[in-house]
Each structure stands twice: as structure tokens, then as C-alpha cells.
């Protein structure tokens with residue numbers, strides 16, 4: 081190592097190393113500010129938010145009147161029991177990245193096929209109300225101006241749209257029944273869409289567009305089912321609302337209502353209300369969890385003196401007659417426990433629906449039965465009961481599947497009939513579901529004083545968070561039941577993790593429509609690709625990672641608050657964030673599939689999203705800047721030292737450098753503890769010193785062969801390499817950038833691929849040009865390549881002045897955003913910019929634990945790939961590599977097409 085590198089103490093020096101050019105300073109500050117202002121992900125606007133102060137209500141009622149930014153469309157499904165709303169909010173803000181792109185476009189510079197898209201993202205929100213409380217629904221629509229295209233919509237601002245000519249798509253019987261009320265209260269007309277068509281359109285959209293929409297539920301186990309779009313039809317759709325519709329679906333718009341039953345959700349609710357005095361559906365469901373239906377139902381054993389009727393295969397615990405025991409003349413209704421009645425009712429109706437559905441599937445030779453409608457409401461016991469019935473009667477030939485957006489099929493279908501949204505064309509990779517804290521409050525009442533200032537907003541969040549935490553409390557264990565039906569035993573999912581609907585409402589987030597996301601085109605087998613390495617379905621794993629994140633929380637909050645100057649406001653938001661994120665973790669511990677299929681990537685991104693929700697845009701900004709400066713200060717010495725080596729030693733030193741510098745990870749508990757023990761450079765030196773081959777996974781020789789082979793076997797240099805960079809500071813400056821320089825020197829174009837949004841101390845695409853510009857001051861190779869790639873502002877101006885005539889012939893160094901805002905990367909959803917540059921790439925380098933170990937460790941690519949990371953977690957090192965913390969991974973794999 082060069083002497084300056086060894087001796088410098090950046091913790092002391094870097095403050096003097098301020099950027100020299102004022103234009104640069106302006107640029108940094110503009111970049112930072114615009115980043116804070118304009119995230120491509122929308123923020124929660126809680127102004128004038130109000131919470132219902134009703135201690136009885138487990139589902140808190142929230143009013144967010146100003147959260148309705150740019151709402152364009154609303155659709156309603158007004159059923160006999162519930163009103164379902166789907167509404168869309170649009171964001172057309174130009175992100176800083178777009179500014180960067182359009183600037184490059186202006187200068188005539190392009191990164192290969194790089195395309196420039198307008199940001200046309202939007203969000204779909206799902207809300208429900210009881211039909212009996214229509215006024216609350218209308219207040220909600222009115223307060224958010226949903227019927228007028230939203231408070232901020234152009235038509236609303238310009239006053240071009242009057243209430244008289246507003247038309248809203250609606251379906252369900254209530255679209256007819258309440259048309260006059262809507263006209264009178266909101267001045268809107270309803271454009272009525274056929275209910276069955278809407279159900280089918282909604283179901284088809286969900287099955288095609290949402291990756292983990294459908295799932296099976298047997299004996300308490302939820303398993304997501306990947307629907308093959310080419311083999312989706314025909315299927316049976318059973319919509320269990322107040323009544324039940326059974327529809328055979330043969331394609332888009334091709335369906336037939338083949339049957340139905342009048343015994344449905346309305347029957348359960350109505351009879352339950354009469355028999356138990358429960359006030360609402362959820363109360364009734366919750367009551368059933370403490371019930372034992374054998375006190376109410378007549379069992380085979382009751383008839384056969386406790387014996388099975390084995391000749392026809394019925395066990396003693398089989399229900400012979402639902403409610404059959406209540407014929408006893410000596411007992412009154414008041415002698416039966418409401419809990420038992422409720423469970424008996426639930427089982428009777430669920431079995432009946434399951435059985436009729438199976439018979440219809442049999443009639444048409446169908447194997448797939450999807451159940452939707454709000455009767456199910458994510459209730460484990462209901463789903464298990466229906467699944468048992470289908471499984472039992474079909475002898476395992478037919479499969480009952482449930483839908484996460486079960487209750488919103490009709491409303492979604494009505495929404496889709498607004499043609500201009502083009503929702504039909506969206507595919508799974510363009511949809512991202514997020515779970516902001518306001519999502520669980522769907523369908524609440526609207527009242528309470530409007531909140532005026534920031535203080536009040538935060539206290540609303542605090543109140544909400546308290547309520548949100550409350551609703552994650554588990555339902556108590558019910559005593560074991562005894563009965564079954566039709567010869568099978570009772571479903572077992574009544575354990576202590578069962579949820580009432582109040583919390584099941586958490587299961588539906590806000591759907592972000594991101595037309596600019598694409599599947600990474602270099603995946604060797606996209607259908608088989610699974611980003612996550614660790615399986616969080618394993619309860620022990622989930623528990624471990626949730627504990628890691630919980631323990632990291634105080635430190636993260638400190639950093640987040642400090643990143644905003646430690647103000648009181650930041651502290652309160654920090655507290656609110658900590659509570660909210662803890663509530664998410666608690667929810668996931670109880671119900672790992674609550675937010676869809678859970679993986680470590682999603683869990684880690686949830687934390688970043690939660691920070692952003694509470695308006696912490698970059699918790700590690702100060703640390704990142706400090707480490708960038710410290711590392712840039714020693715970069716020239718490192719480059720001199722590298723240049724003094726022969727080719728082979730240099731390549732090894734470069735890879736060692738990447739691995740050693742990956743130790744700067746503020747997300748790892750062990751590493752953060754290390755940082756108290758020395759300066760950045762001390763730690764970097766120590767880390768390099770410990771580099772000893774063979775590494776835990778060591779394919780270096782294979783990579784070297786590919787890079788340096790000479791003589792007959794001399795290989796062509798790579799044409800374009802994608803560098804998936806990880807952390808700021810030493811990681812990118814002393815690790816990945818020198819490696820990039822080596823490839824540039826060998827004639828390979830390099831694209832630095834970085835996060836679109838901050839996550840821990842990861843470097844972002846927006847921050848990279850500044851870092852590269854600083855590095856370019858000390859290195860001609862980087863400078864020329866950065867100029868050629870359009871990364872240097874000054875160079876861009878001179879290129880513009882030259883009219884591009886004398887444009888450099890040097891290979892380019894470019895930057896692309898990856899579309900992600902988390903520390904891992906799911907290559908099923910990357911930015912279109914990355915997808916475009918990837919098409920010409922023949923080498924991929926994935927760096928860091930998040931991108932190369934937690935995710936993508938087992939991913940195969942069409943082109944050569946190199947995965948480089950230091951394992952900064954003991955458990956992970958043992959589990960995946962039979963190794964130890966700080967072991968290094970260098971995995972090279974030739975492209976699958978070349979094998």
C-alpha cells in the first residue's frame with residue numbers, strides 16, 4: 081500500500097478536502113436538495129389527517145383528506161353488504177434522474193440503447209365501507225375529491241369539470257339502487273358496468289399482473305401459487321359476496337355464470353346477527369374462534385352412540401346435520417353459546433360453498449377454483465374449511481385457491497373499464513405493492529378535527545401507530561374442536577396466530593404502477609429465477625432476521641434523526657418510524673405472508689420504504705459523504721500503487737480491493753461495531769491485510785483466465801460490463817472504481833449500476849457522477865471514459881460547444897439506475913434504463929452482500945457473471961458457505977448461452 085494511504089487519517093483530514101469548484105458545490109447541493117424534494121416514490125401526505133377516538137374500534141378510522149394527490153379515477157362496486165372502492169392517484173413529477181437523462185439527450189449522448197421515459201407512475205388504492213354506512217363512503221369520496229379527479233387534478237384546478245358532467249364507473253346492485261343518492265350527494269352519474277364482466281375482468285387482471293396473487297390454504301398453511309399465464313384458462317371463479325356467483329371463465333371477456341347459491345356471506349352475517357347479537361361480520365368471525373360447534377351440530381357419533389359409521393366412511397366426529405342438536409325441546413336459544421353458534425354457522429356455509437363449487441368444477445371438468453369476495457376476508461378457518469371441502473369431495477383432483485384482493489374483483493373490473501389507464505397491458509414486473517401505514521385504515525369512518533400543522537400530523541401518526549400496534553395482537557387459542565364433515569376432520573388453523581378481519585385488512589397494500597420497470601434481460605431462465613437465497617418461510621430464519629432488524633432499529637433511528645440535524649421534528653418522526661416499522665415486523669412474525677410472499681429483499685426494502693414514508697430520504701447521507709471524501713483523498717495513491725504492478729498481480733489486487741472495501745456496510749451489526757475501533761482507512765487496511773486466498777468461494781483463477789488469457793487462447797476483451805455497485809465510500813471509490821478503470825483500460829465499456837433511491841449507505845445513481853468526477857481529477861483513464869459516457873458536466877458543455885464533432889473515441893464509463901430502493905436487488909423488476917444498457921453487456925459484476933448473497937447468489941445469466949462480496953454475518957457465513965464472518969466470496973460463472 082502506498083505511504084499516503086497508510087498514514088492518512090481521513091477522519092481528521094477530509095474536512096479540508098472540500099470540493100474546490102463552486103459550480104461543483106452548487107451541483108452537489110442541487111442534487112441533494114432535489115433528491116430530498118423529489119423521490120420517484122410518492123410520500124404520505126397526512127395534512128389535515130384525523131383519527132377516530134373510539135377505544136372500542138380495533139380498526140382505526142383515519143381521514144387523510146390531502147393524500148389524494150392527482151387522483152384521476154374512481155370505480156365502485158356497491159354490493160349488498162359492502163361498498164368497494166378502487167381509486168388511482170397519479171404522479172408526473174420529473175425526478176432528478178430524468179433531468180440527468182434529458183440533459184444527456186440534449187447533448188446527443190446516449191448510453192447504447194438507453195431510452196428516456198416520462199415517469200407515468202401511479203398508484204391504485206383499495207378501500208371498503210359497509211353498504212349500510214353509505215354516507216361514510218360518500219364523505220370519504222367527497223373529502224378526497226375522488227369523484228372530481230382529485231383536488232390537484234388539472235380539471236379541478238382549471239374548473240373545466242363541473243359536478244354535473246362527472247361520470248363514475250360502478251358495478252354491483254347498489255349502482256342501480258343508490259344511483260340517485262350519488263347524484264344528489266356528489267352530483268355524479270354512475271356508468272353501470274355488468275357485475276359478472278367486472279368480476280371476471282378483475283380476476284383476470286390480478287392473476288396475470290400480480291406475481292403472488294393466488295394462494296392455497298390448507299391446514300393453516302398458506303402457499304402462493306405461480307399462475308402460468310399461458311395455462312390460466314379455463315377456471316372456475318366463485319365470488320362469495322352476500323350471495324354466491326359461480327362463473328366458468330374461458331378467457332378475457334369469455335365467461336358464463338354457471339351457478340350460484342343464495343347461501344353466502346349475507347346469510348352468515350344475517351343469521352349470525354339474529355342468533356348471536358353480534359354487531360358486525362368481523363365480530364362474528366372472531367367469536368367463532370372461541371367456539372365448539374359440537375354443542376350445536378349433530379354429529380355422526382351423536383346418532384351412532386359415539387361410534388363411527390365406518391361402512392360409508394364417516395367418522396363419529398363428522399357433522400351429520402348442522403345445527404341438528406338445537407332441535408332439543410328442552411333448550412332455548414339463550415342456552416347455546418354464541419361462540420358455538422357462530423362457528424357452526426361458519427362451517428355450514430363454508431362447507432356448502434366448497435361442495436357446490438366442487439360439483440360445478442366437476443360438471444365442467446375444471447381443476448382450478450378461485451374463491452373471491454369479502455366473505456372470505458383472509459380468514460384462515462374459512463379458507464381451510466372451503467379447501468377441505470374441495471379437496472375431500474374431489475379426492476384431491478381440484479384445487480381451491482384464494483386471492484389476496486379477494487373483495488375487490490368487481491371494483492377493479494369496473495376500474496379497468498376506463499380504457500385510458502391501459503391497465504390490461506401492465507404485467508407483474510411493472511407493479512410494486514407497498515404497505516404504507518395508512519393502508520390498514522381502509523374503510524374507516526371519517527370524523528374528528530382536521531389537523532393543521534406538522535405537530536398535529538406527527539401526533540396523528542403516533543396515535544395511528546398505537547392503534548396499528550394494537551391490532552396486531554394475536555387472537556387467543558381456541559379449545560380443540562371435535563367435528564368434521566363428510567368424513568374429514570376439522571381444519572386445524574385455529575391456533576394462536578389467527579387473525580380477525582381488522583388485521584387482515586393490512587394484507588392489501590397500495591399498488592404502484594411503474595410502467596418503466598422491466599425484467600432484467602440477461603437472466604438465463606427468468607421463469608425459474610428466485611432472487612432470495614434464504615427462505616423466510618422457515619420460521620427460525622424469519623425470527624432471526626426480524627430480530628436483527630429490530631436490534632438495528634435504535635441505531636438506524638439515531639442516524640436518520642442525525643441526518644436531519646437532530647431536530648425535535650426529526651426525533652418525533654424517528655419515533656413514529658420506529659413504532660411503525662416494529663408494527664410491520666410484529667405483523668410479519670405472526671403472519672409471514674401478510675404482505676404477499678416474503679423474502680429478505682422485501683423485508684429489507686420495507687425498512688427503507690418505511691423510512692421514506694416518515695420523510696427520511698437518506699438516513700446515511702452524512703456518513704456517505706464523509707466516507708466518500710476520505711476515500712477519494714487516498715484514491716490517487718492507490719492508483720499509483722496498482723499501476724506499479726504487473727497485469728496479473730494488479731487484477732488480484734483489484735479483486736482483493738473490492739472484497740476488502742465491502743467491509744464498509746452500515747447495515748451489518750458486526751461491521752458497525754468495528755467502526756468504533758479505528759478510522760476508515762485503518763479498517764480498510766486491516767481488511768486488506770486479512771485477505772487470504774483461497775477465499776471461501778474462490779473462482780478468481782477462472783476470471784483471470786477470461787480476462788488475461790494470452791497466446792492462442794487470447795480472448796477478446798469484454799464489450800460492456802455492468803457493475804452493480806454497493807456502498808458509498810471505500811467500497812465504490814477504492815473497490816469498484818479501480819476495477820472499472822482496469823476494464824476501461826482494456827477496452828471494455830463500463831456501466832456503473834446503482835440504486836435509484838438510497839438504502840443504508842448504498843451509493844445511488846444520482847451520487848455517482850459527482851464521485852466519478854472527483855476520481856477523474858486524478859486519473860486520465862476515468863476522465864476520458866467519463867467524458868465519453870457523458871458523466872462530466874464540464875465535458876458535456878465542451879462537447880455541446882464542439883457540436884459533437886470531436887467526440888472522444890475512448891470507451892465510455894456510464895451510470896445507470898437500477899430501479900431499486902433497497903439494499904438487495906430483484907432482477908425481475910429493474911429500471912428500463914438498466915434493461916436497455918444490459919442488452920449489449922457481456923459481463924455482469926454483482927457486488928455486496930445484499931446484491932450478490934442475500935439475492936442473486938444462485939442466479940444464472942446469459943453472459944459471464946462475477947459475484948463479489950464479503951460475508952458480514954456469522955450465521956449467514958455458516959449456513960451458506962460453512963464458513964465464518966468476514967469470509968469472502970468470488971464466484972465466477974460463464975454465461976449460460978456459451979456453456
Ligand SMILES: CC(C)(COP(=O)(O)O)[C@@H](O)C(=O)NCCC(=O)O
Pocket residue numbers: 628684742744745746747748749750806807840903927928929930931934952953954
Ligand atoms: C443490509 C446488508 C445486506 C447490506 O450489505 P451490503 O450489501 O452493503 O454488503 C447487510 O448489512 C445485512 O445483511 N445486515 C444485516 C445482518 C447483520 O447485521 O449481521
Ligand SMILES: [Mn+2]
Pocket residue numbers: 745806807840841842903928930
Ligand atoms: Mn450496501
